[in-house]
Amino acid sequence: MSSRWSDRLRHALALRLGLWYFGLFLVSAAALLGLSYVLVARTLADEDHGVLEDLLSRYAAEYRRAGPEGLQVLMEADTADGRHERLLVRAMTPGGDLLYLARSPDLATLPLDGFDDALARRRPWSVVAGAPGPSVLEVGTLLLPDGVAVQIGRSSAGRDALLARFRSRLLELALGVVLIALAGGVLITATGLAPLRALEATVREILETGRLDARVTTTGSRDALDRVGVLINQMLARMDALVGGMRGTLDNVAHDLRTPLTRFRTIAERALVKGDDGAALDALATAVEEADRLSATLTALMDISEAETGSMRLAHAPVPVRRLIDDAVALFSDEAEDKGLRLSAEADEALVVMGDMTRLRQALVNLIENAVKYTPPGGQVEVQAQGAGDHVVVSVRDTGDGIPPEDLPHVFDRLYRGERSRSTRGLGLGLSLVKAIVEAHGGQVSLRSAVGEGTRAEVVLPLESRA
Template sequence: MSSSREARWRPTSLRLTIWYAAVFFFSSVLLFGLTFFFLSGTVREQERRIVSGKIADYAAIAQNQGLDVLRDVIRQEAEYEVTTDFFLRLRDAKGAVLAEAAPLWWEGVPPGIAPGDLDENVHWFSWRSEELESELVVGARRVAGGGVLLVGRDRSDTEELLGTFQTLFVTVILFTGLLGVIGGTLLARRTLRPISDLIRTLSAIDKGRLDARVPMRGGGDELDGLVRLFNAMLDRIRTLVTGMRETLDNAAHDLRTPITRMRMGIEAALVEPEGGQGGRAALADCAEECERIATMMDTLMDISEAETGVMQLTLRGVDLSALVAEMAETYGYIAEEKGVVLSSRPGAPVAVTADAGRMRQALANLLDNAVKYTPAGGHVDISLERAPGHAVIRVRDDGPGITPEDQPRIFDRLYRCDKSRSVRGLGLGLALVRAVLTAHGGRVEVESAPGRGSAFVVTLPLVTPSRLGAAPEPRRG
């Protein structure tokens, strides 16, 4: 299945490679094309400047010394081959050639622009010799005395330079295309590697490996952030799945005993003679076990409602000091029967917005656990303190304590440190305490060590009198 999934990603990798190579290639073509365009224009402009300078020099001779002197200068340059890099031609007003100086291979240059079309501005035209594969750029203008001067320059060197640049351009473009394909392939693989890792991880999880995780690349970018969140989600899912399995195992274990007792009670009632007292006692035991199962289901429902945020709370002003004193008085009788001393320090009145019934339920579970696990002659203490912005309730006991391995799990539903289930209970009390406090915006923590007892610390946010509506009256006496 993994290979088939990876095969579906190959077109994506190919498309990324093609897109990257295409963008890289056409960007390079555009860059080199613009460079060639500006280089060609600059070179051509430089040629015209050189020709224009030459024309200006000869025009100055005609202006200062006359057209005949200019004719003699051009003839002398032709005789002594002074200007072999330039083509020079002087015509009169009728178009007749007065003087001309040019290399032999430039013979046959056309007259160019008619004299009547010229003025003192330079006019340009070009002539190309197909035989010599050479191009001549020519500038023409009217000079003093009515003459027309044509000055040309061979563009062979320029054409060679631009041709060399074009060859280099094609070579670089081909290399750029190859580099784009290689870079696109590497980029596509690097980009899709987290997705491939994700697919492999999901395939492993699909096969039952809940510990499989997507490897981190260590780049610290958005993909690493995504991988970190995904792995955290997998950790959460694994924790939930593991907890659900353990919850189901614990529920099955805890329900087996009452169901077995109910079955035995029903069987005893069936074999009991009509009107016998044994049958009524068996049915009473069945009713008690049914009540125990119903209590377990109700508690599980309460915990689920609190954890999902749908628990119905009747919020009002509650004096925690009075509530702590009330619960200490109630459980004082139970502690006395077991030989445990229960003391309370409710302190000054502390007002919070809470559901009084749910808070009684949470404190009752904490005190019930403390009394239940404290041996005879031991001591249980409940106190209330005011901290900055919070109210803190502490329930301490002299019980056996909780091991560090069990402490992170004691607030899980149906989890019991006593694996043998020798102490009667549902394993839901502390889970309900945490759920109720979470619904109130508070929290519960445990401080414990084996052989040193335990202390459960409840923290609830304080409220101002404006939130309470009417603050509760302070407890007197």
């Protein structure tokens, strides 16, 4: 069912995209062709007006040179030799009497009312209807200095025929444009939806195989669809890492919980076999201890999971770094003294970060606990905080045994315990929890260590904004 709907959606999207391109291309092409037609028609009209203006100028010059007789001769020549198609010329006296009239044979029956109206209104240009066929006459009127009016009417038949041929060519071109628009729509749809098809194929592969290592193919063009593909790949990579982490955690938890559960069973069986009240009490005490260990393991795992997935509730408030360090160090002062360690703290009173005081103290306590635990008697543990630009660096340095190079890359892994720490009680979750809490606050944690020289843990947190 989902495949059928996805096919329908893809086809509907492809159809809409193709139709949008087809429509926009046609509208643009129609606008361009229409503009071309208007420009050509205007150019031809301007040329016709230029011809009439030249004739009027010739007639005015001839009238001034040779008078009415010379004008009549010139008009007869222009209308008789066929140089000008469908031409009508006339001259009128200032009183409105006809001085001379000459016209082409095909305009012999044309009424002159339009010419009279143009002369009465003193219009230099006017259009006279009634010419044979669909064409009109464009009339130019010129008043000479002595009041004589010269009028020329020229048919637009030649221009109309040329425009008719131009329109037929435009229609042929429009058919080609339609074909190009169709081909372009198909091409644009095919290329434009290619990333979506790749995305669909990747998602379908993930659904069918359950593999999160599949990735969407990207082109590196950095367009919108390519950026979506990059973001989806980043999301898949994060999901793959989270699912892998969950699987690893479940494996580790199953392994880590198997031992205390076995102890539960062994302790209970021994108490039942002995049937002794003292043995039963010892068994209950050991069971409570193992239950606390299980509870601590599960609580730490839940805290890490919440921090890594962004669901941990953090009570953000200004946290004085000096107070944070003093509170954490105070918890280990007696233990350090009993062990013969020198535990010191140093921080500027002005350093303030924005975060959850309880969670940040929890992270710092884990770091100090590790330093105190793995530093031999007579050693030193230093906790310091310094400002570094818009960040604060909190460091915990010890003079302990150090961490072997082969263990150092894995110290932040959940439930990981190096060979040297297996003899010491612990969950292997402390540093994982520290990393999760610090990163939930927008910070970073790092560890530097050398065998026999000690370990230095650094937590970098953004300072409180003073805007």
